[in-house]
Amino acid sequence: MEVNPLNIFFVKSDSKGDRLLFRYPYKLDNKDENTQKKCGRHNPYAINCTEDLLQNPQTQTSNVYKGQLSGFTDEMLSTLFAVKAELCNRKFELKVNDVRFVGHPTLLPYRTNKDDTAAMILINIVFALQASASHSIVKCYYDLSKRLGKALRHEEKRCSYLTEEMKIMLATHDEVSALESEVNRENDEEEENLRHSVSSATYSHENCGDGTPKSAFHLILQRSSLARSMKAVFEGLSSTGIVQVRINNWVLLSFCLPHKAHQIHNRGLIIEPECIDKCLQKLRPYHGILLMVDPNELLASIPLDGSPALLRLIKLYSPLKSLQTLAIEADLSFTQVSQLTGHLVYWAKATVIYPLCEGNVYVVAPCGNVNIHSPLLDEFAKEFPGLCLVQMLSEFSLPAPLWFKARGVGGAGGGCGGGARLARVVAWLLRRKLLLQLHTYVHFNSPNWNDDPDGQEYYCEKHDIYNQSCNISFSSLNQMQLNVPEPVEPRESANTFPDSDEDYPTENNLNQTDFSHTKPIVIESEHSKHEKFHTNDSANHSFDDGMDVVDGFVPKPNGLNGFGHNDQKKQLNSVDSGISNNNSDKLHINGSMDVDDHKEDKKVTITTRLSDASLKEKDASNNVDCDENMMDCDVSPRQKNTLTNGTDKKNGVSLNLKLQNEMSFQPPTVCGGVGECEAGAGSGAVRAGCAGDESPLHAFTPAERAALAALPAASNPDDLLLLATLHKKGYFRGETHLEEIMFMENVTRSQLMQLLDKFKGVLITFETEDPAVAMLYPYQ
Amino acid sequence: MDANAKYYEGCGQEGPIRCIFLCEFHHTAGPKITCQVPENYISKDIFDTVSHYIIPKVQLQRCTLTVTLLGSKILGFPVRIDNKKYARNAFYFNLCFVCDAWARTVHLEPLVKKLTEYLLSMELETEWLSKQSMSGDAKDLGCLMKQVMQDINCRRMCTLTVGTTTTHLTVVRVNSDPAPVKDHQVPVFLYSRQSFVADQWDLTTNQILPYIDGFNHVSKIAALTDVEVSLVRACVQNLVYYGVITLVPIFQYCAVYSVTPKLRQLTRCAGLQRQCIEFCARSPRQLPKVNDLFVMYAGMSHGSTVRDLCRRLRPQDHAINERKLVLFGVLEGLIRRVYKYPITLNNVDTASVRSDHNQNLVRTYNGLVCLDELCCHGGLSVSQLEEQLERDSNVVFIVK
Secondary structure, eight states: OTTSOSEEEEEEEETTEEEEEEEESOOOOOHHHHHHHHTOOOOTTOOOOHHHHHHSOOOOOOOEETTEEOSOOHHHHHHHHSOOGGGTTSOEEEEETTEEEEEOOEEEEEEOSSSOOEEEEEEEEEEEEETTSOHHHHHHHHHHHHHHHHHHHHHHHHHOHHHHHHHHHHHHHHHHHHHHHHHHHHOGGGHHHHHHOSSSSOBOOTTTSSOOOBOHHHHHHHHOHHHHHHHHHHHHHHHTSEEEEEETTTEEEEEEOHHHHTTTTSTTOOOOHHHHHHHHHTOOTTOEEEESSOHHHHHHHSOTTSOHHHHHHHHTOOTTSOHHHHHHHHTOOHHHHHHHHHHHHHTTSEEEEOOOOTTOEEEEOTTOOOOTTOTHHHHHHHHSTTOOHHHHHHHTTSOOBHHHHHHHHHHHTSOOOHHHHHHHHHHHHHHTTOEEEEEEEEEEOOTTTTTOSSHHHHHHHHHHHHHHHHHHOTTTSOHHHHHTTOOOOHHHHHHHOGGGOSOOOHHHHHHHHHHHHSTHHHHHHHHHHHHHHHHHHHHHHHHHTOSSOHHHHTHHHHHSOHHHHHHHHHHHHHHHHHHOOTTHHHHHHHHHHHHHTOOOOHHHHHHHHHHHHHHHHHHHHHOSOHHHHHHHHHHTHHHHHHHHHHHHHHTHHHHHHHHHHHHHHSOSOOOHHHHHHHHHHHHHHHHHHHHSTTOGGGGSOHHHHHHHHTSGGGGOHHHHHHHHHHHHTTTTEEEEEHHHHHHHHTOOHHHHHHHHHHTTTTEEEEEEEOHHHHTTSSOO | OHHHHHSOTTOOOBOOEEEEEEEEEETTTEEEEEEEESTTSSOHHHHHHHHHHHSOOGGGTTSOEEEEETTEEEEEOOEEEEOTTSTTSEEEEEEEEEEETTSBOGGGHHHHHHHHHHHHHHHHHHOHHHHHHHHTOOHHHHHHHHHHHHHHHHHSEEEEEETTEEEEEEOOOOOOOOOOOOTTOEEEESSOGGGOOGGGSOHHHHHHGGGOSSSOOHHHHHHHHTOOHHHHHHHHHHHHHTTSEEEEOOOOTTOEEEEOGGGGHHHHOHHHHHHHHHHHBSBTTBOOOHHHHHHHHHTOOTTOBHHHHHHHHOGGGGTBOHHHHHHHHHHHTSEEEEOEEEEESOTTOGGGOOTTSOHHHHHTTBTTSOHHHHHHHHTOOHHHHHHHHHHOTTEEEEEO
16 A cells, blocks of 8 residues: 555746646545545544644644545645755655655756757656655655656657647646636636645536536646656556556656565565565575466567567576576576576566475465455466365465375365476465475584584684594594594405405506506505504495494404504505505505605595595496406596596585485496495595595584484495585585585485485474575565 | 665664754744754755745645755754734744654654644743744753753653743654454563563553463453453553564464574574573573574474474473473564464355354354464364364365
């Protein structure tokens, strides 16, 4: 209600004085109604106290009567709106009682008809609003007034449009007032009426005979195209909030009042532009759009000079597509797409959703106002014959993924033609903001999370501490803590297959030659020194029994002191070297280097490890003989490593993750050997991730590790790695929903769900709406 | 820059009164400022450009006028006294408040009006204003305006005494009218009870105050205090208007709550955590852990009632008072209540009305009235009502 304009005025002020040239609507209510209103509410039993009347005459508190402006005469308004030159070209805002006038007084040169010297004229197009209208509404109206002023200035400059129109208006005013003064000479009783408002009142002159209402404004509306444009502006604003007017059939003025425009689709929903801006800031590539109108209609309504990008976007539109998909298909950048989305949302042509898919969970929106009398019921029945809106909404009483509903509705509703129809129903309901999507957010339940107000630094510090403790004294740490983050060494498994390394593929040999030239070998081995001992057990376990007996094995390496470790490591290295008979001397060197405990650049180790793992992965899937692979991967990656070092360094972790994905999709019907290989590869990835400063596992605090260790799922290195990586990237702070994680990390929902299930002891999940999408909902 | 970022036009914040001036229509010089505090805040040039909004035409007399120009907002209430003794048979004046353009000024409007009325009556009685303006020595007026500006800006209230007349000015926050209070809603204090000055309020309010504890709903308060329920509703609505209390849904173990996106603040904001811990503790000696609190909140979803949650998570073992937990969550907006609305499928078909139904209740199954309200009206427990409704195949529930 308060969104609608009360009135539009057109005032000019020049050397000849100020004049209200046009207003719309111009019909004023009867005068006696006005006076009644002014007196306020009448209490028939009230005593009229004379003293009161003397001191406090009734003050007028409202100028709005029955949704129309009242109590102002045209002269008064024209003096108010004809501002002094100092106030021109800036915002004009005046509030009188409960009416707010807003406009942009525009000063422009115009040609007087007598001489061609340009004089300045001030025009002011003023909107009268309810004073309770919010500031952002006022701002929009101000903008519109400014644009109208600019359009008129342009047209005046181009073809003296304003001059011509003003001439028509003034002539009509003069004509009518001349006529009226004539009439009034005869009818004295109307004189009083005239004094109050010369031109606005609508008189029906019986004396004149024709009986048609003769108001100057009425005539102006017939004669002047500018007046008609203003009427169109006013009517557009009060009906749809969208104005598309061509001033003088030349300048196209497109304007949208979003507060009003969104009410076409959802009554009572007021969306402020600021809100849309905020929503756009939160827009991510995985979001999608849902058009509120038919795409074909929308295409038709776009003017010819509309952006081709927008046309492409709409042509390719589907509520199932994410913005990124749309961007790719329409060959646009994401920024462009999000800007176009913002545009569509502003004009109430679209809303932001998460793309429709079967896994989505919807509930009835808290604001969804449905009752047995609401018109939505009929609309819904018309759109989807045989379905009842109420029943449909009651289906969404409990949150469940859409595929589940599809089944349920198919059973209960009978006629619901499967998923496609359900999708249409959901889209319809989303457009009406009757449904709200719930997302699952995950929060990592660290035992001491109220101690660390800022996560990043804290973790970093912890991580350092942990590193030191790792290096210095293993035995001092309790075994449970150790168990969790301990990376698994693939070489270990190689170790368990000492007999498998008969012959290397030739390329590997090549690799090895390459590798022999490169430095990283040493690093590699140095690195392995750190890890060998603790990986030992888990690898063993994974191979030997395949059960979760990690704990049984753990104590052994822990129990070893530094010396023991060294021994074991040496042994490992020697095994390595033994295996790689082709370049045994090199590897021997490695081993010796290890023992010498050189300090190396850790970053390089990471990258080598990474490529290690990745290649291993490929090998595992390609070759059948996994044992041999295991041996290969120790050596083969080096060659690629040297080439891809830079790129790998950057997104090493995500690479790992992708590999993990691939792995999980591997068909389960592989021979045991491959399975074991897989585990080895996975553990390799873990090790790789864990090796350097950025290792995901180090994101956990010791207490968190302890909590993790208690879970049987932590023994699975793949799961652990995924968890650690996601945790490290901050996905488990309750701020990113599953869909976002899926999108960002390229993992599948089932993977995530499994992970959540496995680690439910430490992960807290909660379901709530996506704030970016919920911003466009009316509640709160 | 900070201040600019904070105070933009439309920020909706209140600002101080920058200046108060009295202007009048001089019989020869036209509109002029008689007296201004502080001096020269509104320069002569600015005044001239806006003067016709300050001393307006006849029709705009006795209207609250606010004009926003050149970075400031001028509030006025122009008046005119018709009397033969004045130079032009009338005395026009307007007392104006000047604020920054970004500030909200609606709350000052009644103040301007009352102060003007006060000056008007003094003028009528003793020609207080016109004498000062004629003599050109407006010291008394200046003192008065200075006092108003200082007191209103500092204390938001002011008591003026000139001669024998006294007037009191207070700034009252202008809020939109609160929604009507329903019987099943629960009032709860937003501030501590200690800061509440009881003798400012009426007797009925004082009577119901002790029972506003965040758990008693309106009709229960009415029963406990033996006050008519409509009076309780009116009092509660009044208190809501002044922001003393707010209304929350009634606590029930069968109630369902859902998490809002705000919940994540609990993971970040240490202040919120501390508050939550203190509020939700069973006893102040044994404080619950914030993880446990968070787990409790996170468990609230459309599917599970508070009862389920308590069975599953055993809040008493973690020193959590679940009632307070829910109350805190609702107050802070971490969770919101999920209501159940019964709705009849085909409203025209009255045959569906079963004999065991309460006739009055059936009429209200329109999707607008939630189960809590129905129970409160019908004096039924939720389980009783649900049982009734389950039997009627024509009634479905919308949960939102």
